[in-house]
Amino acid sequence: MDRDQLVADSTKRKTVVRRLAYETGRNIIPIVMATIILAATLISLSLWLSSRSSEADRAVAHTVRNHRRLSIVQSLLQDAEIGQRGYLLTGDSFYLEPYDTAVAQINGALDDLAVNMTDNTTQTANVSVLRTLVVQKMSELRQSVQRQREGDHQAAVAVLLGGQGKVLMDGVRDVLTRMRNEEEQLMVERARDARHASWQMEMLVIALALFLAAVGLLSLKLMISRTRAAEAARDELLARLDRKLLAVLAADLVGYSALMESNETETLDRLQHARGLIDPLIEEHQGTIVTTAGDSVLAVFSSALSALDCALAIQTAMRRQNEGMEAGAHLAFRIGLNVGDVIVQNGDVFGDTVNVAARLEGLAEPGGICITRTVRDHIRKQRNVTFEDLGFQRLKNIAQPISAFRVRQTA
Numbered sequence: 041m042d043r044d045q046l047v048a049d050s051t052k053r054k055t056v057v058r059r060l061a062y063e064t065g066r067n068i069i070p071i072v073m074a075t076i077i078l079a080a081t082l083i084s085l086s087l088w089l090s091s092r093s094s095e096a097d098r099a100v101a102h103t104v105r106n107h108r109r110l111s112i113v114q115s116l117l118q119d120a121e122i123g124q125r126g127y128l129l130t131g132d133s134f135y136l137e138p139y140d141t142a143v144a145q146i147n148g149a150l151d152d153l154a155v156n157m158t159d160n161t162t163q164t165a166n167v168s169v170l171r172t173l174v175v176q177k178m179s180e181l182r183q184s185v186q187r188q189r190e191g192d193h194q195a196a197v198a199v200l201l202g203g204q205g206k207v208l209m210d211g212v213r214d215v216l217t218r219m220r221n222e223e224e225q226l227m228v229e230r231a232r233d234a235r236h237a238s239w240q241m242e243m244l245v246i247a248l249a250l251f252l253a254a255v256g257l258l259s260l261k262l263m264i265s266r267t268r269a270a271e272a273a274r275d276e277l278l279a280r281l282d283r284k285l286l287a288v289l290a291a292d293l294v295g296y297s298a299l300m301e302s303n304e305t306e307t308l309d310r311l312q313h314a315r316g317l318i319d320p321l322i323e324e325h326q327g328t329i330v331t332t333a334g335d336s337v338l339a340v341f342s343s344a345l346s347a348l349d350c351a352l353a354i355q356t357a358m359r360r361q362n363e364g365m366e367a368g369a370h371l372a373f374r375i376g377l378n379v380g381d382v383i384v385q386n387g388d389v390f391g392d393t394v395n396v397a398a399r400l401e402g403l404a405e406p407g408g409i410c411i412t413r414t415v416r417d418h419i420r421k422q423r424n425v426t427f428e429d430l431g432f433q434r435l436k437n438i439a440q441p442i443s444a445f446r447v448r449q450t451a
Contacts, residue, residue: 096234287347344418376400
């Protein structure tokens, strides 16, 4: 592969990258909006599922606490019974300490249990039965303790041996067993709900991540397809142009070397931003970018009028970009326009028409436009502009003097 072919391939690759960047910029708003909508959806669903998961976790914790409340009630009853029997056997009031503690706390424990089981009608009914049995059991214990305190040991023992206390305690154990079984069933259901909520959260995150990836890939594919289609159209156009009458626009950045020396990074960023303005304007005016070389652009148009309109639009856009900036930081392009026969080869354009357009850049003022008489004759009175006659100019490597004009846009 020879050097010219390598240069042509490199130029084409740069053009594809530039077009891809342009397509990305042009589609950035819908892409950002879609991303915001998807992100908002993800956040909303995540919050909802997180709320469900937290609710399920709280339900599980609530069930665990109810188990503990049931154990407290049973433990208090057992302590009361142990204290009663110790007192009856020894007659020593020291053994009444667990009994007295149970008497003081049992009603509070039952109330706490009732309040925390109001969400379950089955358990509410069980609490009611349990409270009745506990009241009767505590009454039986209280009678025997009272008889012992009065000194009637035989009457106290008779209450104990009557068997009512055992029946009541067996009833309490039966109710507590039913209540524990009910809470265990609730625990299984609530743990399953918690796992299900967690699984839904994981699936949602995975699904939306895959969806976002698919949207990103689709957007990239569409942009690449549009870029390739535009490049194919350009190549097809230039391939058919073998030798055509075209308007040539040559633009060059003023003071590029000095700007780069002053602040290379900022200059490159601003130049890229400027290209983001210029390239779309060329496309909007049905122009085709042929080559770019850092600070310069070469484009062709099917008519001189389209080329002039594009040049005016570029300079207007650059003036707006420079508004509010210090004079030394302004980016300004000189633009030269010519119209005539051009030769197209390997996606590039050649001939005196192109060379003259490039040389006219040097005659243009920063932010200005310089054209040949041929361009002026094509435009005539079709636009609200005036022309400053520069006379015949000797241009480097151009054999014949060229009649040149500076374009002045009127208000």
